[in-house]
Amino acid sequence: xxxxxxxxxxxxxxxxxxxxxxxxxxxxxxxxxxxxxxxxxxxxxxxxxxxxxxxxxxxxxxxxxxxxxxxxxxxxxxxxxxxxxxxxxxxxxxxxxxxxxxxxxxxxxxxxxxxxxxxxxxxxxxxxxxxxxxxxxxxxxxxxxxxxxxxxxxxxxxxxxxxxxxxxxxxxxxxxxxxxxxxxxxxxxxxxxxxxxxxxxxxxxxxxxxxxxxxxxxxxxxxxxxxxxxxxxxxxxxxxxxxxxxxxxxxxxxxxxxxxxxxxxxxxxxxxxxxxxxxxxxxxxxxxxxxxxxxxxxxxxxxxxxxxxxxxxxxxxxxxxxxxxxxxxxxxxxxxxxxxxxxxxxxxxxxxxxxxxxxxxxxxxxxxxxxxxxxxxxxxxxxxxxxxxxxxxxxxxxxxxxxxxxxxxxxxxxxxxxxxxxxxxxxxxxxxxxxxxxxxxxxxxxxxxxxxxxxxxxxxxxxxxxxxxxxxxxxxxxxxxxxxxxxxxxxxxxxxxxxxxxxxxxxxxxxxxxxxxxxxxxxxxxxxxxxxxxxxxxxxxxxxxxxxxxxxxxxxxxxxx
Amino acid sequence: xxxxxxxxxxxxxxxxxxxxxxxxxxxxxxxxxxxxxxxxxxxxxxxxxxxxxxxxxxxxxxxxxxxxxxxxxxxxxxxxxxxxxxxxxxxxxxxxxxxxxxxxxxxxxxxxxxxxxxxxxxxxxxxxxxxxxxxxxxxxxxxxxxxxxxxxxxxxxxxxxxxxxxxxxxxxxxxxxxxxxxxxxxxxxxxxxxxxxxxxxxxxxxxxxxxxxxxxxxxxxxxxxxxxxxxxxxxxxxxxxxxxxxxxxxxxxxxxxxxxxxxxxxxxxxxxxxxxxxx
Numbered sequence: 001x002x003x004x005x006x007x008x009x010x011x012x013x014x015x016x017x018x019x020x021x022x023x024x025x026x027x028x029x030x031x032x033x034x035x036x037x038x039x040x041x042x043x044x045x046x047x048x049x050x051x052x053x054x055x056x057x058x059x060x061x062x063x064x065x066x067x068x069x070x071x072x073x074x075x076x077x078x079x080x081x082x083x084x085x086x087x088x089x090x091x092x093x094x095x096x097x098x099x100x101x102x103x104x105x106x107x108x109x110x111x112x113x114x115x116x117x118x119x120x121x122x123x124x125x126x127x128x129x130x131x132x133x134x135x136x137x138x139x140x141x142x143x144x145x146x147x148x149x150x151x152x153x154x155x156x157x158x159x160x161x162x163x164x165x166x167x168x169x170x171x172x173x174x175x176x177x178x179x180x181x182x183x184x185x186x187x188x189x190x191x192x193x194x195x196x197x198x199x200x201x202x203x204x205x206x207x208x209x210x211x212x213x214x215x216x217x218x219x220x221x222x223x224x225x226x227x228x229x230x231x232x233x234x235x236x237x238x239x240x241x242x243x244x245x246x247x248x249x250x251x252x253x254x255x256x257x258x259x260x261x262x263x264x265x266x267x268x269x270x271x272x273x274x275x276x277x278x279x280x281x282x283x284x285x286x287x288x289x290x291x292x293x294x295x296x297x298x299x300x301x302x303x304x305x306x307x308x309x310x311x312x313x314x315x316x317x318x319x320x321x322x323x324x325x326x327x328x329x330x331x332x333x334x335x336x337x338x339x340x341x342x343x344x345x346x347x348x349x350x351x352x353x354x355x356x357x358x359x360x361x362x363x364x365x366x367x368x369x370x371x372x373x374x375x376x377x378x379x380x381x382x383x384x385x386x387x388x389x390x391x392x393x394x395x396x397x398x399x400x401x402x403x404x405x406x407x408x409x410x411x412x413x414x415x416x417x418x419x420x421x422x423x424x425x426x427x428x429x430x431x432x433x434x435x436x437x438x439x440x441x442x443x444x445x446x447x448x449x450x451x452x453x454x455x456x457x458x459x460x461x462x463x464x465x466x467x468x469x470x471x472x473x474x475x476x477x478x479x480x481x482x483x484x485x486x487x488x489x490x491x492x493x494x495x496x497x498x499x500x501x502x503x504x505x506x507x508x509x510x511x512x513x514x515x516x517x518x519x520x521x522x523x524x525x526x527x528x529x530x531x532x533x534x535x536x537x538x539x540x541x542x543x544x545x546x547x548x549x550x551x552x553x554x555x556x557x558x559x560x561x
Numbered sequence: 562x563x564x565x566x567x568x569x570x571x572x573x574x575x576x577x578x579x580x581x582x583x584x585x586x587x588x589x590x591x592x593x594x595x596x597x598x599x600x601x602x603x604x605x606x607x608x609x610x611x612x613x614x615x616x617x618x619x620x621x622x623x624x625x626x627x628x629x630x631x632x633x634x635x636x637x638x639x640x641x642x643x644x645x646x647x648x649x650x651x652x653x654x655x656x657x658x659x660x661x662x663x664x665x666x667x668x669x670x671x672x673x674x675x676x677x678x679x680x681x682x683x684x685x686x687x688x689x690x691x692x693x694x695x696x697x698x699x700x701x702x703x704x705x706x707x708x709x710x711x712x713x714x715x716x717x718x719x720x721x722x723x724x725x726x727x728x729x730x731x732x733x734x735x736x737x738x739x740x741x742x743x744x745x746x747x748x749x750x751x752x753x754x755x756x757x758x759x760x761x762x763x764x765x766x767x768x769x770x771x772x773x774x775x776x777x778x779x780x781x782x783x784x785x786x787x788x789x790x791x792x793x794x795x796x797x798x799x800x801x802x803x804x805x806x807x808x809x810x811x812x813x814x815x816x817x818x819x820x821x822x823x824x825x826x827x828x829x830x831x832x833x834x835x836x837x838x839x840x
Contacts, residue, residue: 406621406793417600428783429781431694
């Protein structure tokens with residue numbers, strides 16, 4: 001994925017090279033080939049046609065988007081969403097990366113998690129009301145009447161059962177959220193009940209950003225390839241019109257949407273994949289994009305001054321941490337690392353001063369987060385003392401991070417300088433996500449020492465952070481610090497089972513479980529990542545919701561200007 | 562030296578080339594911010610514009626840009642000479658052996674050379690660098706892998722004509738070992754076009770290495786590197802902090818051009834035809 005970014009940059013480089021390289025051609029072999037070889041890379045089949053075109057698109061803008069010109073009385077034309085992340089898998093059962101940005105507009109879920117500050121935790125989605133028995137092992141959902149799928153088939157309890165059954169049977173992506181479900185029963189056309197094997201907050205589970213989508217009976221019988229070709233019928237306000245892998249996804253409005261339509265809403269949405277942060281910033285500045293996120297944090301201050309844009313800062317449920325290799329690193333080394341990390345420097349100076357310090361493995365915005373009473377403080381002297389007491393000398397450690405992620409690199413460089421003062425050499429290893437994930441899933445004894453990672457919740461629960469990242473795994477998937485502690489596993493499992501019935505008790509157990517991780521120095525909990533996005537100032541209705549990272553519900557938007 | 566003086570451009574090119582090499586060698590003594598040059602951040606002075614205390618401003622981690630440029634010159638110098646020396650050594654050996662022995666040795670070596678030539682040089686360098694992982698050493702290897710065939714071809718062509726010369730026939734006749742003939746009688750005479758190419762390639766190597774760094778395949782941070790400075794400074798250009806990428810770009814252009822022009826001068830000096838023409 002990052003390799004394509006490389007090609008994009010190559011074409012920029014080719015422009016530079018051809019601009020300054022044509023001084024003499026008989027003595028020098030290199031400058032001339034430089035300018036001619038990039039088209040070869042372009043067509044070399046690395047799947048990279050879109051990014052190599054992308055730099056040119058800035059100049060071609062006027063005939064491309066220009067929503068203002070398309071504007072009519074009834075609709076606001078086309079909305080362009082510039083996404084830093086590609087949409088790899090559009091199968092609603094298995095998608096588990098950034099595809100929810102698309103799918104949340106095409107498919108709907110039974111419930112929806114409300115933005116923080118709302119009076120209720122959940123809003124009705126395709127379900128209008130729901131209830132459970134006292135021990136949260138039996139749930140009944142009443143469904144919305146009069147809803148039809150994009151393909152014209154009616155929405156009903158059987159469609160819900162078939163959709164969820166498909167997701168459960170495939171068992172991919174976030175399907176694990178349905179593990180508690182033992183059986184489903186269609187009570188009547190618009191009522192479905194669930195028997196659970198253990199107590200679980202199924203209403204919360206149904207609001208998941210992934211895997212909880214309801215699709216039409218015809219879609220249920222199809223495979224992933226069919227969905228990835230741009231097919232699939234949901235009940236949402238938009239329909240996928242076309243999919244160009246690595247380039248864009250086009251959505252058009254579903255005229256039969258049960259919520260109805262009013263003036264000023266968008267007819268069409270283009271989700272364009274723009275992996276290069278600087279290009280995305282150029283697009284939002286020039287008007288080629290209406291919305292973007294994941295810009296370099298140092299940019300937001302200057303974007304604040306652009307009148308036609310609004311920079312939207314909101315709570316996030318995303319955090320950044322460095323998983324410490326529990327196989328390679330002794331407890332003392334891990335403690336020294338946790339003690340040496342430059343928390344204040346990073347929070348105050350990087351991320352445009354907009355980040356907050358992490359209190360533990362779960363972001364402060366998620367219920368059940370640690371209380372923050374025992375935060376480690378940066379103390380290089382103490383870190384040095386810990387190492388010398390343990391007899392550790394000549395320590396060289398590797399810091400694996402995503403190539404091109406500006407802040408992760410800055411963090412690495414600042415940390416490295418601090419560690420150098422106490423005689424520890426931190427080697428920065430920038431790699432593409434694919435490459436470093438593959439290495440990390442290999443033998444822990446020869447893997448990286450520190451692995452940086454972002455995490456945002458599937459549905460809003462502490463379990464989501466603790467289970468995937470720290471619960472014992474026989475074959476590492478996301479537990480890339482290779483942490484394994486039976487006490488923690490047991491406590492986490494019982495906390496999760498308790499959360500269906502007694503939230504307060506569950507919170508206590510989650511906190512105890514997190515304290516174990518903090519005491520074991522399982523990872524360096526760096527910061528809660530600020531959520532900042534940029535949208536054109538004349539578009540109203542955008543409410544960021546941290547439970548659905550980076551999702552824009554296009555249906556809610558209106559062009560006002 | 563006379564020939565250098567004949568052209569003002571040649572003088573300028575030589576001056577810039579020498580300045581670059583001196584700056585690279587003496588970097589730690591030329592700036593009060595040697596620590597910053599080595600990569601130590603000071604977050605309290607991030608992104609400051611050029612001023613008396615920081616002539617070229619500071620970067621995103623509060624490091625003096627001039628110091629980073631000077632230390633980046635060291636990286637560029639290592640890459641430039643590393644690449645050229647490596648390519649020349651491999652290229653000359655392959656070219657000389659292929660040219661002198663001919664027949665199957667020539668066939669095999671030249672087909673291998675053709676294989677490498679079949680790839681566009683920059684793309685091959687990107688592939689090799691991506692496969693080996695990002696580091697200074699790997700940057701050198703990656704570029705050298707894509708460049709040695711040019712030298713091999715050139716040397717082979719020279720050797721092919723040289724080996725038929727009477728003086729070579731003569732040393733063959735008196736029974737001088739073939740290794741000695743190649744090393745002492747053929748290669749030295751085949752090298753003059755190589756010097757021209759090598760000098761100009763020093764600049765091209767700086768340019769190519771900057772390209773690799775720009776796409777994230779250069780030396781690992783915090784090693785100072787011009788291509789990395791452009792790639793990381795690029796994002797700040799939009800918000801008005803042009804000096805990180807700007808000065809690094811100027812440095813690359815100057816050095817690449819200087820070596821390129823120096824290559825011309827070397828050609829004029831070593832080529833008997835142009836030498837006559839000049840004098």
